[in-house]
Amino acid sequence: MTTLNDCRALDAQDPLAPLRDLFDLPPGVIYLDGNSLGPLPRATPARVAQVVREEWGQGLIRSWNTAGWFELPGRLGDRIGALIGARPGEVVATDTTSVNLFKVLSAALSMQAADAPARRTVVSERSNFPTDLYIAETLCRERGRHLRLVEPEEIATAVDADTAVLMLTHVNYRTGAMHDMRAVTAHAHAAGALVVWDLAHSAGAVEVDLHGADADYAIGCGYKYLNGGPGAPAFVWVHPRHADRFVQPLSGWWGHAQPFAFTPGYQPAPGIARYLCGTQPVLGLAALGCGLDTLLAAQPAGGMAALRRKSLALTDLFITLVEARCAGHGLSLVTPRDHARRGSQVCLAHDEGAYAIVQALIARGVIGDYRAGRPDILRFGFTPLYLRFEDVWDAVEHLRQVMDTGEWRRPEFNQTHAVT
Amino acid sequence: MTTLNDCRALDAQDPLAPLRDLFDLPPGVIYLDGNSLGPLPRATPARVAQVVREEWGQGLIRSWNTAGWFELPGRLGDRIGALIGARPGEVVATDTTSVNLFKVLSAALSMQAADAPARRTVVSERSNFPTDLYIAETLCRERGRHLRLVEPEEIATAVDADTAVLMLTHVNYRTGAMHDMRAVTAHAHAAGALVVWDLAHSAGAVEVDLHGADADYAIGCGYKYLNGGPGAPAFVWVHPRHADRFVQPLSGWWGHAQPFAFTPGYQPAPGIARYLCGTQPVLGLAALGCGLDTLLAAQPAGGMAALRRKSLALTDLFITLVEARCAGHGLSLVTPRDHARRGSQVCLAHDEGAYAIVQALIARGVIGDYRAGRPDILRFGFTPLYLRFEDVWDAVEHLRQVMDTGEWRRPEFNQTHAVT
Numbered sequence: 001m002t003t004l005n006d007c008r009a010l011d012a013q014d015p016l017a018p019l020r021d022l023f024d025l026p027p028g029v030i031y032l033d034g035n036s037l038g039p040l041p042r043a044t045p046a047r048v049a050q051v052v053r054e055e056w057g058q059g060l061i062r063s064w065n066t067a068g069w070f071e072l073p074g075r076l077g078d079r080i081g082a083l084i085g086a087r088p089g090e091v092v093a094t095d096t097t098s099v100n101l102f103k104v105l106s107a108a109l110s111m112q113a114a115d116a117p118a119r120r121t122v123v124s125e126r127s128n129f130p131t132d133l134y135i136a137e138t139l140c141r142e143r144g145r146h147l148r149l150v151e152p153e154e155i156a157t158a159v160d161a162d163t164a165v166l167m168l169t170h171v172n173y174r175t176g177a178m179h180d181m182r183a184v185t186a187h188a189h190a191a192g193a194l195v196v197w198d199l200a201h202s203a204g205a206v207e208v209d210l211h212g213a214d215a216d217y218a219i220g221c222g223y224k225y226l227n228g229g230p231g232a233p234a235f236v237w238v239h240p241r242h243a244d245r246f247v248q249p250l251s252g253w254w255g256h257a258q259p260f261a262f263t264p265g266y267q268p269a270p271g272i273a274r275y276l277c278g279t280q281p282v283l284g285l286a287a288l289g290c291g292l293d294t295l296l297a298a299q300p301a302g303g304m305a306a307l308r309r310k311s312l313a314l315t316d317l318f319i320t321l322v323e324a325r326c327a328g329h330g331l332s333l334v335t336p337r338d339h340a341r342r343g344s345q346v347c348l349a350h351d352e353g354a355y356a357i358v359q360a361l362i363a364r365g366v367i368g369d370y371r372a373g374r375p376d377i378l379r380f381g382f383t384p385l386y387l388r389f390e391d392v393w394d395a396v397e398h399l400r401q402v403m404d405t406g407e408w409r410r411p412e413f414n415q416t417h418a419v420t
Numbered sequence: 421m422t423t424l425n426d427c428r429a430l431d432a433q434d435p436l437a438p439l440r441d442l443f444d445l446p447p448g449v450i451y452l453d454g455n456s457l458g459p460l461p462r463a464t465p466a467r468v469a470q471v472v473r474e475e476w477g478q479g480l481i482r483s484w485n486t487a488g489w490f491e492l493p494g495r496l497g498d499r500i501g502a503l504i505g506a507r508p509g510e511v512v513a514t515d516t517t518s519v520n521l522f523k524v525l526s527a528a529l530s531m532q533a534a535d536a537p538a539r540r541t542v543v544s545e546r547s548n549f550p551t552d553l554y555i556a557e558t559l560c561r562e563r564g565r566h567l568r569l570v571e572p573e574e575i576a577t578a579v580d581a582d583t584a585v586l587m588l589t590h591v592n593y594r595t596g597a598m599h600d601m602r603a604v605t606a607h608a609h610a611a612g613a614l615v616v617w618d619l620a621h622s623a624g625a626v627e628v629d630l631h632g633a634d635a636d637y638a639i640g641c642g643y644k645y646l647n648g649g650p651g652a653p654a655f656v657w658v659h660p661r662h663a664d665r666f667v668q669p670l671s672g673w674w675g676h677a678q679p680f681a682f683t684p685g686y687q688p689a690p691g692i693a694r695y696l697c698g699t700q701p702v703l704g705l706a707a708l709g710c711g712l713d714t715l716l717a718a719q720p721a722g723g724m725a726a727l728r729r730k731s732l733a734l735t736d737l738f739i740t741l742v743e744a745r746c747a748g749h750g751l752s753l754v755t756p757r758d759h760a761r762r763g764s765q766v767c768l769a770h771d772e773g774a775y776a777i778v779q780a781l782i783a784r785g786v787i788g789d790y791r792a793g794r795p796d797i798l799r800f801g802f803t804p805l806y807l808r809f810e811d812v813w814d815a816v817e818h819l820r821q822v823m824d825t826g827e828w829r830r831p832e833f834n835q836t837h838a839v840t
Contacts, residue, residue: 026478033481049465061456064457096515097698098697138667223699229476247558250519252551264547264548278517279517283468283703
């Protein structure tokens with residue numbers, strides 16, 4: 001049986017352990033919610049202050065040129081691309097995940113309307129992150145298309161001669177289950193469908209190889225595993241074979257071939273730059289750069305492959321310890337045991353509801369979360385950049401005490417309020 | 421003839437003069453480009469640092485609730501609304517101007533498609549800010565509508581039985597000419613058209629009364645006269661009579677009636693909240709709040725009415741001094757002399773091109789700007805929050821010297837590069 005000392009020994013030999021010092025984590029907190037909002041990198045406050053005081057305050061309008069503000073979406077995009085198997089010049093950091101999904105799903109539907117007009121369905125998972133479904137629902141209605149929602153095991157048969165686009169989130173936000181991107185994409189392509197991947201819970205969390213999987217479109221989030229800060233800019237990737245074919249509908253001046261020619265007619269920039277729209281949030285982009293630095297700092301120790309190995313070791317350990325030490329309290333594993341099907345989070349279910357257990361843990365400094373719609377699920381994200389094996393031990397020990405003592409049944413943990 | 425001492429006397433009796441201390445302006449700079457990027461408020465660095473270190477760093481995910489991050493778009497929107505004649509709950513600060521224009525123009529076209537399907541044209545000005553035209557061009561193509569671009573004096577006759585939407589920028593970015601919002605809106609309504617106003621160069625710059633003008637939709641920019649910082653969130657207003665009627669296509673989770681119910685079907689929030697889409701940039705919103713504080717600080721001295729009076733006094737002075745002291749150098753006034761038709765900027769034209777003159781002024785610390793597409797125009801923005809009458813004198817004196825000495829013809833001022 002694994003002991004606390006075993007966990008400490010794992011930390012002592014962990015080549016990624018020094019990366020924890022890159023973060024400013026509050027004392028007394030075990031942060032298992034980096035899948036919702038990544039924590040603050042130590043470098044971020046000074047960098048943001050520099051942008052505010054020097055670049056904006058002193059440089060004023062000149063900083064668009066002298067501080068390279070215009071190039072930030074592409075420069076950060078290249079660094080994100082390196083984490084997800086995209087090539088330089090193929091990714092931009094911009095706007096929000098929802099807005100970027102609208103762009104790529106619009107473009108994919110336009111392409112299919114031209115190439116395969118008989119294909120009239122967008123297939124997705126019923127348990128996909130809601131905003132993806134909301135965007136698809138409205139867009140399908142506008143374009144005279146049908147949104148078909150299925151269970152994960154039904155995807156393979158649901159993709160057929162009527163499917164224009166298969167739109168999936170690679171790692172499910174609620175269960176932590178991960179699709180086989182390569183196999184699912186190949187299957188969809190064989191059926192004549194395009195595939196849009198939402199990497200919100202993948203980028204910086206698991207190994208992604210967009211070119212290896214021959215994906216068509218991808219979007220993702222800057223404030224989860226990329227540690228870019230609250231509401232950080234999202235990102236968008238389009239395979240080069242598609243990027244120049246269609247104009248996405250948010251055809252703002254930043255996506256123009258010559259944004260400063262100020263000509264009245266829209267001429268889309270070549271490649272991914274046409275997926276830019278309006279003026280981008282410079283403070284947020286600067287913070288996102290610091291978040292990406294924390295991931296790139298793992299390169300000497302093996303990069304995403306090493307991070308993934310540690311992530312799986314952390315989630316394996318969590319599962320093992322929960323099953324050994326919290327048995328008999330009605331907690332069951334929701335996330336797949338199979339490494340190939342597991343993201344960087346572990347979800348547990350409890351018949352009497354997860355909310356109060358999560359609140360009791362938060363009161364002890366163990367921050368996980370809870371999502372309505374599946375009120376039985378406790379959600380724990382594991383980020384190998386800053387989590388120690390000892391933290392996993394401690395988190396499970398807190399969970400054990402919360403369950404053993406019935407602490408979670410206290411009234412103060414059962415008052416519902418807005419949970420994020 | 422006005423003298424430097426006259427200018428100093430005007431500053432001495434200016435009730436808005438103390439507001440200059442709210443800004444951190446670089447020494448030696450006369451900043452006449454607040455219409456492109458407002459300068460740094462003194463309060464912003466500490467507020468942004470607090471959000472980064474405390475709300476994000478210490479509060480982590482909990483700050484979505486405890487620090488009120490979710491409420492920021494509406495809270496800031498209410499404060500913007502007070503500057504533009506909107507009521508509480510009618511404005512949200514969110515996304516970019518281009519994205520917000522897409523939302524409102526989509527909604528306006530959907531409404532007309534339902535109410536007046538024979539109306540198939542969007543009318544706008546040929547010299548409107550390009551991103552507005554790019555968004556409208558793509559949207560019109562998608563919706564089977566026609567974008568008709570006309571000169572300002574043709575607008576009245578161009579709006580006819582075929583017009584679905586009249587889309588105008590209230591103050592022209594390149595000339596500083598201002599439309600009569602009330603008259604233009606009334607004329608368009610009489611013709612059966614809806615009106616979308618872009619307030620990018622109006623909000624915080626001139627008095628705007630959206631309800632008084634009976635406008636339909638408005639959007640605007642956070643980083644110009646609102647001093648929100650580079651790429652600050654923009655804003656969107658929809659008249660309450662329209663707000664609940666249609667779903668704008670960027671139907672992300674922040675616009676859902678119950679964003680945290682995580683249900684798969686989209687149910688739009690009532691009112692302006694449905695114009696939110698994805699997770700908003702918290703750092704940028706915090707900085708925008710500080711920018712709005714600088715405008716609200718003018719309330720005791722008379723608010724927007726007092727700011728407008730000083731703005732007109734500054735631009736009158738600039739015009740008078742340029743015409744008196746820079747005569748004979750080929751500079752001519754582009755901006756209307758009529759107060760009712762003038763925004764908060766003054767543009768001059770020069771036959772031999774504006775670029776080198778602007779560069780020579782910037783080298784002397786007088787920051788104005790230049791826009792391709794009309795290479796003869798020098799553009800100067802006047803922001804009464806921090807500009808003194810003495811600054812106007814000094815700016816004109818620099819211009820006089822640049823022209824008198826022929827300094828602007830030096831080779832170093834004629835090397836073109838990216839100009840923002």
